[in-house]
Amino acid sequence: MSTRPHGYARYRLDGCRCYTCAVARSRYDENRTKAITAGTWQPWVDAEPVRTHIRALRDCGMGLRAIAAAAGVDRKRLQAVTVGRTERGTGPQEKIRPDLAAAVLAVEPTLDNLAPSTLINPAGTRRRLQALVAMRWPQQHLAVRLGMTPNNYGAMVRAEHVLVRRALAVRDLYEQLWRADPLEHGATQAGVTRARRHAAAHGWAPVGAWDDDTIDDPAAYPDWTGQCGTWLGYATHKRLHIPYCDPCRAAYRTYRQERRAIRAAA
Incomplete structure (x- = not known):
């Protein structure tokens, strides 16, 4: 008995002739005829871009099963694309259906897709914890809420990589606390100061x-002023006594150079 859901695939591959499968076959034929008439019929696409994307996802720590789940496809379909169908003794598919290609290419190596033990860049984790401290949350309170000792917490913050499970825990903690007042959750006035x-x-x-x-992009900078990256942002830093960020320094240097050029040309 086939476990394939009723639809066009079950009609073609399993010979099911129930009402649902028959309607799916009819709609497929209708759409196919329209596409052929319009000159847009493209039943197959090159599989190599999909193989390249799968390799990139696996390099990020995603297994084939996780990629298949995220794409909403059967793992065997991805195996056919990457290594071929061993039971048939065939090599990797050269052509695949457009819907399969679109589903796989849409998968990104997000925290929710990666294995918990995968090591990732710690930028987002570190920034979230630092932002909570800037919002007056004592670090010892954050460590306790994460179920960590102060030593383990400090090592995580300084590490070159962080486990996905830790990054997810910090992300969840950030969502819980970023609007909360630490004084209402057990922190002392001395601690928040x-x-x-x-x-x-x-x-x-x-x-x-x-x-x-x-926040998770290692190349990103915080927007302290709402205008960072412009000379107005630089002025806001100065007016509010906020530490200057690199984008504002660069924007101010460009602004001064342009002003000197205008004066020199006058």
């Missing part, structure tokens, strides 16, 4: 300086 001073002394950006889309 020390945390704020420590963050300021080390130039750690607060929560509001990071965007969810960039």
